Amino acid sequence: MSNVDKHSPVSLSRRRTVRLPVTLSVILMTLNVALMVCWIILLAQIRSWSALTVGTVVFALILVGLIVYLFVTVKEVRLNQRQANFVDSVTHELKTPIAALRLYLETLQLRELTVEQRTDFYATMERELQRLDHLISQLLEVGRLDAIGHLADPEDISLDGLLRDCAESACAHHKKVAEEIVTFEIEPTVVHTRRLILEMIFRNLLDNAVKYAGEEPEVLVRVQVKPRGRVCVQIIDNGEGVPSDLRKQIFRMFYRGENELERRQKGTGLGLYISRTLTQILKGSIAVHDRPDGPGSVFEVELPGRPEA
Numbered sequence: 001m002s003n004v005d006k007h008s009p010v011s012l013s014r015r016r017t018v019r020l021p022v023t024l025s026v027i028l029m030t031l032n033v034a035l036m037v038c039w040i041i042l043l044a045q046i047r048s049w050s051a052l053t054v055g056t057v058v059f060a061l062i063l064v065g066l067i068v069y070l071f072v073t074v075k076e077v078r079l080n081q082r083q084a085n086f087v088d089s090v091t092h093e094l095k096t097p098i099a100a101l102r103l104y105l106e107t108l109q110l111r112e113l114t115v116e117q118r119t120d121f122y123a124t125m126e127r128e129l130q131r132l133d134h135l136i137s138q139l140l141e142v143g144r145l146d147a148i149g150h151l152a153d154p155e156d157i158s159l160d161g162l163l164r165d166c167a168e169s170a171c172a173h174h175k176k177v178a179e180e181i182v183t184f185e186i187e188p189t190v191v192h193t194r195r196l197i198l199e200m201i202f203r204n205l206l207d208n209a210v211k212y213a214g215e216e217p218e219v220l221v222r223v224q225v226k227p228r229g230r231v232c233v234q235i236i237d238n239g240e241g242v243p244s245d246l247r248k249q250i251f252r253m254f255y256r257g258e259n260e261l262e263r264r265q266k267g268t269g270l271g272l273y274i275s276r277t278l279t280q281i282l283k284g285s286i287a288v289h290d291r292p293d294g295p296g297s298v299f300e301v302e303l304p305g306r307p308e309a
Helices: 003-007 009-045 049-110 115-142 159-173 195-211 271-281
Strands: 155-158 182-186 189-193 219-226 230-237 285-290 297-304
Touching (some): 049 115, 155 159, 159 230, 195 271, 195 297, 271 285
Antiparallel strands (some): 219 230, 230 297, 285 297
């Protein structure tokens, strides 16, 4: 954890926000237990069994209510923290390409440039516009996940071609050459669904794999046929991996593993949430675990499918 994270007012404020309901609930639960013990001892001595039973039940219900209050409050506080991180991230993601576009436009207006310089400026501006478009599209997708792709009819989709297209798109987004960093081990398989849903699932996962891979990125895409009409897609990178205590949290909406003030990678914390939600819509599953042959992560998606004829 960096010094910025330890000492920033925002971070301290958030920790206090969590600490207050926890402290208050622990005090109230301790007091409730102490009163319940005293109540039991007192009424047991005078043998008032009916009052003892009613009082014990009431104290137990109060204790359960306090535990539920603590759980709900902490969950709400953590959601608010993720939303605050999300707002910080989106603000940064929107301002950066806008500032770059403004700078290039001003330069084009104020200076005489060569043809090569103008071509380079236009290419950079196009990339920044694509970045903005990707961010806005992702934000809109979250609001309509249940309806995504329903305008199109389900069809038999070959995972080989779709995954290669998604890998090309993800590498282009990060200015990488797919042929240099992505390797494919794909058994011919077919999934019967709407193409847009699969594209969104694997575009997000491959984008993540390229983004968080090592300094010399290596990504392996493996597809295998499983029994009982299932196919398994593994997207393997050579990055730092995902700690075991975060492997469920990373699929939550707005969640990002680092503090927003010290974040090294761009993003909004929505990509994995979108992939998980759409996988569940297809009656599939998604999980992440360590790469067995070295550092890195394995994102594994299991979907209904069959071998390609």
